[in-house]
Amino acid sequence: MSTKEKILDAALTLFSENGYDGTSVEQIANIVGIKAPSLYKHYKGKEDILNALIDSAEERYEVMFGSEKNIGKVPESREEFIKVTMERISFTMRDPIIRKTRMLLVQEQFRNERISEATTRHQLDGIQRMFAKIIKGMMDEGIVVKDDPKLLAVELTAPAVLQIARSDRQPQCEKECMEYIEKHLRHFCKVYMR
């Protein structure tokens, strides 16, 4: 990993834990293993690092939700849908980079318009668009009741998003959050699946 990447990595960790204003350039440099002024050989300044982090988050977002590829095949049964959805959620919840990015965005969402928009994209649009497609697929197969897929996607994802946010701030409740999500998911299936 290049120094430039190491800086981003360290900054993401620190920003997600202590916020942008709560993190000093020196702290970042410490983790990377260089002195603070050396950091300016790689980035113009602290804000530049934050921008680079948002850039990379947006890029990752594009890879994950931009193409149709990551939907996978349409689940054929209720249990399969539950299993595959729980895995997806569990991954989103636990993957360190996704988690840190989420925590960064949520804390800095009021800093500027770019971050506001990115936060909405990441927290709402992405997941909902993704599940809208999955649900649409299942509607076409006749295993989900006919309705507006986008609307059902909201019903499906909103409670999960809130529980993920909760487990971000209270990691000791992670298990509880997952159980909650599964309970809700089973309810969703009961209501909307044949």
Add this chain to the structure above:
Amino acid sequence: MSTKEKILDAALTLFSENGYDGTSVEQIANIVGIKAPSLYKHYKGKEDILNALIDSAEERYEVMFGSEKNIGKVPESREEFIKVTMERISFTMRDPIIRKTRMLLVQEQFRNERISEATTRHQLDGIQRMFAKIIKGMMDEGIVVKDDPKLLAVELTAPAVLQIARSDRQPQCEKECMEYIEKHLRHFCKVYMR
């Protein structure tokens, strides 16, 4: 309004806009109309102000959700339920103090355990407990399908909570958010109400 209250008021505004670390004691004092050191006649320090803000948020929370009073009478028709719920959500969304408190909590939720817990209480438990009671009331009246009221409360509130958060960070989308919430609410009624 006493100086002590003015300080809390100014701090809430600034913290909610720029975050705790992004706000200086001097900025707070400026709004109040005193010099920064005078502030220490009222509070031990900056952190003390934050704690007082959380105290007052918790107190307000207790008043709003602690007693059974604020539920009002059980709505008798679908349209009445929609109307009264939209009013409640619209109030929560727009009331300046509630809004600023929400923005403060969301930004500082990782600062310490107390704020983490308060955030969960305010963002999840409170609204859900409240609507669980309303829904329970409507179940008893037979106008809502029999099910776990807490679970239905989550289905009802989660999408609204996310849209409220969105309109906090993108106020220009407020109208869109409200429409979204109403759409979701009507869907909820269609699915669960007779």
Add this chain to the structure above:
DNA sequence: TAATAAAGCTAATGTTTGTTAGCGGAATGG
């Protein structure tokens, strides 16, 4: 191998920040 660019370092700077010390006036209460 010589020249150049990249990337580290130390030292330093100017600003901002939270906070304390101490002074003076105004309000309060016995």
Add this chain to the structure above:
DNA sequence: CCATTCCGCTAACAAACATTAGCTTTATTA
């Protein structure tokens, strides 16, 4: 009416901060 408490002020401080300047070493490349 005097003593005390409250609450404002100025001055000052020490620490933390982001950033720059300039030197040295390492890596690249011609």
